Each structure stands twice: as structure tokens, then as C-alpha cells.
Amino acid sequence: MPVFSYTGLDGRGQNQQGQVEAKDVKEARRLLRERAIYVLELREGTWSRSGGGLRARLRTVAALLNPGQYLKVKAGDLVVFFRQTALMLRSGYTLVTALDANCEMVAKIRLKRALRRMSDEIRKGASFSAVVAREKNIFSPMVANLIASGEQSGNLDSILERLADNLEKSRELKQQLFSAMLYPSFVLIAAVGVVIFLVVGVIPRFATFLSARNATLPGSTQMLMDVSAWALDHGKVLGIVAGSVIFGILVAMTQPKGKQVIDRVLLAIPVIGGAIRASAMAQAGWCLAMLLSSGVTALESLRITGGVIGNLAVSHCFRRAAEGLLAGKPLSKAFEQPHITLMMRNMAAVGESSGQLDTVMHGVGEYYQKELAAKVKMISIMIEPMLIVMVGGMVGFVYYAFFQAVMSVSNRGM
The missing domain is CATH 1.20.81.30 (Type II secretion system (T2SS), domain F)
Incomplete structure (x- = not known):
């Protein structure tokens, strides 16, 4: 009968190593469970003392060198x-x-x-x-x-x-939001890179070529040259201003009041704000459903939900809703806050009247998850052609201005 070597923990949490005879791995695990041993590692054959010790040392060294173990718990x-x-x-x-x-x-x-x-x-x-x-x-x-x-x-x-x-549901929501923001951000960064390359690298050389021929430039080409010259003259100032703005936003994100202002601005963006709001409502619905069904009071559930939601503007609304509930208002009235949707308010009223608030809130979470998926798809459909037109328009204008200038120089030479 085959012999299986195991490493595991006994009922007191102590490490245990040994061998067990069994027909297969499944029976070996069953026999070890009967001995109250929780299996950590199981394989056929006996441990080789020298090889096993060396392998154990190598595994220990590899584990210490693994940078992932030092990361934040996610x-x-x-x-x-x-x-x-x-x-x-x-x-x-x-x-x-x-x-x-x-x-x-x-x-x-x-x-x-x-x-x-x-x-x-x-x-x-x-x-x-x-x-x-x-x-x-x-x-x-x-x-x-x-x-x-x-x-x-x-x-x-x-x-x-x-x-x-x-x-897991909250992680899926974050992944959906991330996918919604990733493509537009990438295209926008690429567009900025193209513009900088044209203004700094291409247009100045073209300007040198035209100035050497004392050509009278068309209006579009001259405007392009003026913009390029202005950007080159004030490039350092523009870089400092842009860097300062980005640094200021990052610093503000580390402060509760600053992050709340930025989160409120994000909610005001037409399409992206709707996706963020849908994500927050889905997370709030699931969180309230889980807390209420577990016996947590509605007041404490609202306070905890306010601390879980990532967008501080929405989080503040749920904390104010908890204050309203403490003042004696029904939940549907306490939900009359700027960033809590009308759907959430109406469903809270239904849950209160039916006595199944936890079930209703779970349904709200499912509804807004589907709405978020639809909004993510809509963002991809809308923003992709808009960014393509924007980038294509900038590059096309540069080519048009160049073409006009070349034709002007050619006609003058003839």
C-alpha cells in the first residue's frame, strides 16, 4: 500500500509531520481527519531527510525573498x-x-x-x-x-x-469602476503626449524650415507656430503649474475635507459621476442588507455603512441619515440626502412598511450592480469615439496647417 507523507496541525495548533498508509490521496486525507489533523501538505512517498531539509531551507529563503508578503493586506x-x-x-x-x-x-x-x-x-x-x-x-x-x-x-x-x-462583491464593483476609468485615462494621456510631441518636436523644426524661405504663412499655420512658440517660451512655468496642481490634488486626497470636495466634484461629472453613484448605492445596499440580517440595529448599520463607502461625499450623506434616524425620522425620510438616489429612498420606504428591509436592501444592491455594469459599457461606447475624434482632430489640424504652408511655399517658388 502506498505511503503518504504529510505536514499538518493537530487540535492544539501544533505542527505535525509523519507518514500514513492509504490507497490514494483522498483516503489519506480522510485518515488524517479522523486523527484530528488539519493537512497543510500531503504527497506520496517518504520525506528525504537531506533533500527535505534542503528543500525546506530553500522554500524558507524563497518565502523571505518574496516581496508580496510585505504588501498591505487587501x-x-x-x-x-x-x-x-x-x-x-x-x-x-x-x-x-x-x-x-x-x-x-x-x-x-x-x-x-x-x-x-x-x-x-x-x-x-x-x-x-x-x-x-x-x-x-x-x-x-x-x-x-x-x-x-x-x-x-x-x-x-x-x-x-x-x-x-x-x-468579493465590493471588489468586483471597484474592478468595474477601474475598468471604466482606465481606457479614457490611457487615451487622454496618449493625446497629451501627442500634443507635446508635436508642439515641442515637430512644429519648431517646420518653423525653422519655413522661416529660412521667408514664406508668408497661412493663418492656420501662423496660429500653430504662435502656439508652439508660446508653449516653448512658457514651458517651464506650465510644467511647474501643472505639477503644483497635481501635487495639490494628491495632498487634498489625504485630508478628509479635501477628499470630500474632490469626491463631490467627481459625482458632478455627467457620466462618470453616475457610475460612481451607482457603485456607492450597490455597496450601501449590500452592506445594509448584511448588517440588518445579522441583527445589527438600523442606526448602527447606517453608521457602519457610512464608514465603508469609499466616496466621502456619499459616505457623509449616510452618516447624516443616521443622525436623522436618531432624531426620530423614518429611514425613507432620513435618506433624503443630496447623493442618495430616489430609488434607494423609495425602496427603504417599501422595506419599512413590509418589515423586510434587509431583503429589499439586498435587491437594491443587485439592481445598482447591474446599473453600474450598464454605465461602464455606456462610458466605453461614448468616450472612445469622443477621444478618437479629439486626438484625430488635433493631429489633422496640424497636418492641414503643414499642407497649407507647403502649398504656399511651392506656389511662391513657381
């Missing part, structure tokens, strides 16, 4: 962590054992250290929600609140699955 890392923890809890693992097992499997050093701290605190008697709330650089307040409700209801594994689903 949503994708948390999705894997939540799903793995939920699976382990359903399989009978204790919370401490599940955290220790995840600590062995995660790649990011920041998350690994956080899980170790959490495991140590839970061993001392702290609750899971309390230790999660302390790791503010990794977990949002929404995670701590939901885990607290899961601990009270005894459905912690289900809560972790919901968190993973919510993070």
Missing part, C-alpha cells in the same frame, strides 16, 4: 481568511486552532502577525469580536460588529461567509 486576503475560518469552524475546529492554522497558511506578514496576536488574546479570555476590533489597520468596524452578532447568535461561520461574499 480584500482578497481577507476573503480567503474568512472562508477558510468558516470552513474550519464548521469542521469542528476551535476558534484558536482555526486562527493558528490560518497563521501558517497566510502569506502576508501583517496578517500573520495580527492572527498571532488575536490567537494569544483569545487564549487569555478575550472575545473574537474584541480582538478583531483592536486590529483596526486590517479589519473594518463592520467586521467587528458582524462577528459580535455572530458570537451572540452562534452563527459565526455563516457570518464569516457573508463577510467573504460582501468583500
